[in-house]
Structures are given as C-alpha cells and as structure tokens.
Amino acid sequence: xxxxxxxxxxxxxxxxxxxxxxxxxxxxxxxxxxxxxxxxxxxxxxxxxxxxxxxxxxxxxxxxxxxxxxxxxxxxxxxxxxxxxxxxxxxxxxxxxxxxxxxxxxxxxxxxxxxxxxxxxxxxxxxxxxxxxxxxxxxxxxxxxxxxxxxxxxxxxxxxxxxxxxxxxxxxxxxxxxxxxxxxxxxxxxxxxxxxxxxxxxxxxxxxxxxxxxxxxxxxxxxxxxxxxxxxxxxxxxxxxxxxxxxxxxxxxxxxxxxxxxxxxxxxx
Amino acid sequence: xxxxxxxxxxxxxxxxxxxxxxxxxxxxxxxxxxxxxxxxxxxxxxxxxxxxxxxxxxxxxxxxxxxxxxxxxxxxxxxxxxxxxxxxxxxxxxxx
Numbered sequence: 001x002x003x004x005x006x007x008x009x010x011x012x013x014x015x016x017x018x019x020x021x022x023x024x025x026x027x028x029x030x031x032x033x034x035x036x037x038x039x040x041x042x043x044x045x046x047x048x049x050x051x052x053x054x055x056x057x058x059x060x061x062x063x064x065x066x067x068x069x070x071x072x073x074x075x076x077x078x079x080x081x082x083x084x085x086x087x088x089x090x091x092x093x094x095x096x097x098x099x100x101x102x103x104x105x106x107x108x109x110x111x112x113x114x115x116x117x118x119x120x121x122x123x124x125x126x127x128x129x130x131x132x133x134x135x136x137x138x139x140x141x142x143x144x145x146x147x148x149x150x151x152x153x154x155x156x157x158x159x160x161x162x163x164x165x166x167x168x169x170x171x172x173x174x175x176x177x178x179x180x181x182x183x184x185x186x187x188x189x190x191x192x193x194x195x196x197x198x199x200x201x202x203x204x205x206x207x208x209x210x211x212x213x214x215x216x217x218x219x220x221x222x223x224x225x226x227x228x229x230x231x232x233x234x235x236x237x238x239x240x241x242x243x244x245x246x247x248x249x250x251x252x253x254x255x256x257x258x259x260x261x262x263x264x265x266x267x268x269x
Numbered sequence: 270x271x272x273x274x275x276x277x278x279x280x281x282x283x284x285x286x287x288x289x290x291x292x293x294x295x296x297x298x299x300x301x302x303x304x305x306x307x308x309x310x311x312x313x314x315x316x317x318x319x320x321x322x323x324x325x326x327x328x329x330x331x332x333x334x335x336x337x338x339x340x341x342x343x344x345x346x347x348x349x350x351x352x353x354x355x356x357x358x359x360x361x362x363x364x365x
Contacts, residue, residue, distance in 0.1 A: 146288050153296050182283030189289050193296065 002033075002110035005117050005237075006135035008159075010151030012122030014143045015172040018208055018218075020119040021049045022227070023139075025217040026234030028083035032114040035074065035084040037105075039131040040121035041096055044088035051215020052077060052085050061089035061096045063105065070108060079216075084113075094126040099133035106134025115237075124158055132159065138167040139199055144174060144185040153194055168199035170233065175204045176247045187244075200233035202226050203247050297334050297346055308332055311348075319352065326353040 007020045017040075024036045037060065038046035047053040055075045063073035063086065077083040086109075089096060109116045120131035132138065138159050142152040152169075159167050171190055178184035185193075187201055205226035211218040218227040219234075225245065232242045298304075312332045319325055331351040339345055 144285075146292050149292055150295060150299065154299060157300065179285075182285050185285045185288055189285060193289065193292055 002113045002115055003137060004106045004110055004135045005115065005137045005139055006039075006120050006132050006164075007117060007139045007141060008120035008128065008131060008155055009122065009141040009148070010124060010155040011142075011148045014141050014148050015202070015208075016122070016141050017045050017049050017119050018212065019139070019141050019170055019172065019202070019230075020046060020117050021217045022219045022230035023234055023237070024115070024117045025050075025077075025080055025083060026219045026231050027115050027117075027237065028077075028080040029219065029231075030234055030238065031082070032238075033082040033112070034115045034117065035086060035109055035113045037086045037109075037116065037118045038088035039102070039118050039127065041088045041127065041130075042090065042093045043121065044090050046085065046119050047075075047087045048215065049212050050077065050085055050217065052087075053215075056087045059087045059089040060105075061092050064097050064101045070105075094121070094130065097130055099129050102130045103134040124154065128155075128158075132162055132164060135164060138164040139170055140167045140194075140196065141170045141172055142190065142194075143172050144179075144190055149185070149190060149193060156194060156196060166197070168197050169194060170200050170202060171198070172202045173204040174201055174247070199236060200229055201244055201247075202229040202233075203245075293336065297336060301334055301346055303334055308334075312350075315350065315352075321358075323354050323358055324356040326355055329353040 007016050007023070009016050017038075020036055024034045028034045036046060036050070038044050039060070040046075041061065044059075047056060052075050058068040058073040060073060062068045063070050073086050074084045075087065077085060106116055106118075116134075118131050118135060121127035140152050140155055140159070142148045156167055159165070169191065171187055174187070175184055179186045187198065191198055203225045205218070205224055207218045207221050207224035208226050211221060211224070211227075217230075218224045219230045221227040225247070228245055232245065235242050312330060315332070316325065316327060316330065329351075330353070333349055335347050335349045337345055337347045
C-alpha cells in the first residue's frame with residue numbers, strides 16, 4: 001500500500017510543479033514506483049516540466065469519467081524506471097471532478113504504487129479541495145517572501161481542517177547571498193512563523209529553468225544544488241536522516257569531494 | 270563616510286526582520302479570522318461599557334490583537350486595548 005502526498009502552496013509560482021516533478025523523479029531513481037498526478041485541471045504544466053507533453057492521449061478527467069481505463073491515462077516515463085504521470089485535462093475546469101472521485105482514484109493508485117504525488121493547483125477553491133481529498137500527507141511549498149509565507153500559513157490551516165495535521169515544509173528558491181545580508185528570511189525565520197516541520201530547503205538555482213526548458217528534472221543533474229536538495233528530500237521521505245546541504249560552500253564542491261573519494265561509478269545512486 | 274552610516278542603519282533594520290514582524294502580526298489576524306471591521310465593533314461596545322464608569326478619550330483609544338510571550342516561550346494571542354481616561358465618573362453620587 002503506497003502513500004499519497006499532495007504538494008501544495010496556496011500562492012502560485014512558488015514551485016509546486018517543479019517540486020512534484022523533482023521529488024517524484026528522485027524517488028523513482030531510488031527504486032520506488034511513483035505516479036505523479038497533475039491536479040491543475042485547465043492549467044496543466046507537469047507534463048511540459050517532465051518533458052512528456054507529446055505523449056498524452058488520455059487524462060485525469062477521462063480516467064475519472066470512465067472514458068478510458070485507469071492504466072490508459074498513465075504515461076510511463078521511459079527515462080526513469082517506475083515513474084508514471086497522470087496528466088490533467090487542459091480543456092476542462094476544476095469542477096470536472098469531485099473530491100470523492102479524486103479520493104477513489106488515489107485509493108486505486110496506491111494499490112499499485114509506492115508513492116502517489118499530487119501537484120495541487122494554486123488557490124484554496126475547488127481545485128485545491130480536489131487535490132487534497134485523497135492525500136495521506138501534505139507537503140507545503142513556499143518561498144521566503146511575505147506573500148508566499150502568508151498564503152502557506154493559510155493553507156496549513158485549511159489542511160489541518162481536512163485532517164492533514166502534520167504537513168511538512170519545503171522552502172524553495174532560497175538565496176544565500178540575500179540571507180547573509182539580512183534581506184531574505186532564513187530557514188529559522190520561516191519555520192518560526194509557520195510552525196511546521198521542515199522537509200527540505202531548495203536553493204535558488206538557474207539549473208531549474210534550464211532543466212524545465214529541456215523537460216528533464218534537475219535531480220538528474222549531478223552538479224545542480226537544487227537537484228541535490230531534491231535528492232535529499234526524496235531520501236527524507238523514505239525515512240532517512242539527511243543533513244541540509246551546505247549552501248555556503250555549494251554542492252558542486254561537495255559533489256567533487258564525494259566523487260573523489262567514492263570513485264565515479266556512484267552516479268544516480 | 271556615508272557608506273559607513275548606511276552600513277549601520279541597514280544592520281539595525283534588516284528587511285528580513287521587517288518582513289518577519291509584519292508577517293507575525295498579519296498572521297495573528299489571519300489565524301484569528303479577525304477583520305478591522307470586527308475590531309471596530311468590539312471597540313464600540315467597549316467604549317459603551319466603559320463610558321458608564323469613566324470619561325475616556327475616544328480618539329486615543331487603541332485596540333489590537335497582539336502576541337504575548339508566555340513563560341514557556343510560546344506565544345499566545347491577546348486583545349490589547351489602550352484607553353486613555355479623561356475623568357472618572359463619580360459613581361457614589363449617582364448611585365446614592
């Protein structure tokens with residue numbers, strides 16, 4: 001029996017889709033069977049971020065409405081063993097499915113997968129309610145800015161009202177240079193305000209845009225700081241204790257060191 | 270020299286600290302689901318009650334939700350009102 005995790009934020013543009021794509025890919029690279037569900041009906045994006053946009057035949061709404069079998073709406077990612085995507089419908093709206101239908105879908109999927117990751121739409125309306133309906137666990141993504149943190153707090157309240165009382169936080173796009181000069185809230189500030197457990201910190205990293213340009217998740221980039229952060233998050237989701245990356249020295253240096261000592265055959269481990 | 274002062278003024282007022290303080294306050298309101306209109310209603314009723322006993326400076330009346338640090342270093346919400354008194358009403362005379 002797998003675990004259903006919803007990735008949500010309240011505010012748009014903080015990196016929900018990127019986070020879903022990268023955590024999902026990282027989990028698959030760790031040998032887990034993973035399905036990513038794009039719950040942003042009408043504004044689907046997980047498919048392009050994953051580079052799977054050309055392979056869509058059926059979508060989430062088709063599967064829910066019984067237009068196709070569940071399996072037919074799943075796109076197998078040929079690059080990563082065990083990774084699947086269920087795309088959102090692009091020409092429908094959030095009311096095309098109900099929380100009850102979503103719950104049923106999640107129940108079915110977690111029979112076959114270790115992880116069901118749901119990419120929630122922004123906002124707190126119907127789409128959000130659908131996205132959290134079948135979730136066992138929630139990950140809240142925020143960036144260290146007042147608007148995003150405020151919305152995250154609101155979302156945490158709404159999650160608690162829906163029995164998701166222990167959400168975990170991902171602080172995205174942290175800029176160490178700004179934190180150092182006191183112009184960006186640091187991790188402690190953010191956790192202090194929101195009062196939930198930290199799952200991970202993802203540094204601001206150009207690689208994220210480069211990789212989404214190419215449709216290849218940044219976790220596959222050995223030298224990407226953000227990629228390393230997402231790899232760590234995936235391992236934490238599997239119950240491992242992994243220290244936060246040292247953003248001062250940079251992961252490139254750390255990776256070089258690690259490679260130096262462990263030989264070059266440890267790629268993608 | 271200018272840079273020197275700039276350096277110090279920045280140290281005292283880091284934008285992240287401003288952000289944090291502002292967030293903490295706005296979240297108290299968000300979490301309590303208290304709107305300015307709601308506070309105005311509370312204020313109106315408090316004035317009504319207190320005016321029975323003393324004359325107050327309504328313009329100087331300040332009411333807000335705030336955070337109070339407890340002994341265990343946790344914070345709790347508190348309704349804090351600052352009500353300047355102009356004059357006590359002589360209740361004894363009125364009642365007697």
